[in-house]
Amino acid sequence: MSNWNDPASGFHPWSASDYLPRPKLAELQLQRLRSTVTLAYTRVEHFRKRMTERGLAPDDIGSLADLARLPFTVKADLRDTYPFGLFACPMEEIVRLHASSGTTGRPIVVAYTQADIEVWKEVMVRAFASFGVHRGDIIQNAYGYGLFTGGLGAHYGGEALGATVIPISGGNTDRQIMLMQDFGSTVICCTPSYFLHLVERAQEEKIDFSRMRVGVFGAEPWSEAMRQRIQKDTAIRGYDIYGLSEVIGPGVGAECVQQAGLHLYEDHFFPEIIDPATGQVLPEGAEGELVLTTLSKQAMPMIRYRTRDVTTLVAEPCACGRTLRRIKRIERRSDDMFIIRGVNVFPSQVETALLKVEGTLPHYAIVLTREKGLDDIEVQVEVTPEIFSDKMRAMETLHRNLGHALEQVLGIRAKVTLVEPRTLARSEGKAKRVLDKRTI
């Protein structure tokens, strides 16, 4: 048996598709795109209607560039056709349904045939392999199991890879820490904010988790500064994974050991970058909204789905040798930006500012208020034992430094409030960081 702890030994035969020569990949993409458009057009009324309105038929797709002629699909289309309106297969062929929480209204439903499940499994295996995870690894899967795609996506991928999967699901921090120690988990899958929470608890209780070497972090935006912090405090290498239920779930893209962007599994998902305001496709290298088209999905093909995630497509070859293009780490969404006093602000900017002030763990909340027509931004920062001092002078300095760092990054003044740990809700899933109390 080779050395299990050598990340370089991680290889899986399915990873071979990561290294396809670009011309061969493009040929495969066009062939699959044409089948997908034909499937959507013939089986899904919604897509047929949208194309007919524009005088388009599947035969109009003669090249990959022709994709830009097709209309976008947005989240509202999934809600409006709830529950089964976008399915391209009869229920007899559908083996799985997942759904979103529907926090902003009706939930959305996504479907999979057995072939779709196999594709999902394949891309997750390729993602784990690119993190250096392999047979013999013990994967503690703390993504939520159930309607959310995170848990089962990582689960099936981990098993197909040949690793040992602990289906612990999210939450229950004490049990997470106990199994981490007793089972000697070498890999953890969870949201980055929940991981910080776990590390904090494990360190308090002096739990040894030195066997853990890989963190698979996704389902919410996180920053490079957060990774540096994780890698400095622990022996864990943290990798970003990308995905969304509307497209397949986790496994649309993943970092490799270079930690320099996420390779998209372009043989299954075709990426475009657009200007979120005009919908125009942007030239390579420009920052914009990621739009994805599925190339092999059967149950629910997705044509030009607007992800609302803001990123840049990187075409330069990666040092790892994969030919798949990369997207830059997604730190913000085109819709979680807020505008305050005419300035665009993203929560990730607030995070950058907080991390600049040494010793501040990113437990924070942003509260937006409006008084007499004037918007105000308040950033509540939790006072942890690391930054707490019994000296008033030190606390005042901390308070002032946080204010300065925020003003520098945001370009506007923000009120900083230091709060007790119990004031901010701990995230055990996706962190809700912005509280908009403004009434217009």
Added chain:
Amino acid sequence: MEVAQVSVFLENRSGGLVEVIDVLAKHGIDMKALSLADMADFGILRLIVDDPETTRRVLKEAGFTADKTRVVAVEVPDRPGGLGETLHALRRNGINVEYMYSAARRKGESAIIIFRFDEIGRALDALRGAGVTVLDRFDPL
């Protein structure tokens, strides 16, 4: 000798202090000295208790950030000018007082003063050199 002080971070909102006091009462923790330093938005509560580690733990479990700090407890004669002798001794030795407060109770004819120094070793030397009574443990009558 040094005495352990427990410091607690407090948001400045109504009822904040009483919540800390309630946690201590629930666990039967007796406060021997306390001081509250406050700014517009937040405050720091400093406490001298018998078992600082337990106090820190129960406060943490209740969701407060608390920390232990080493401070110095001295006995000063409870009469006009009693404190001055101690402060003069510190000044003669160029020692800064970060903050200080008096204990809730007296010990016989003496008052007890808690000092926080950055240079605790030098401070102890200066106090002892000047014949100030430094308490080994905090145990007022």
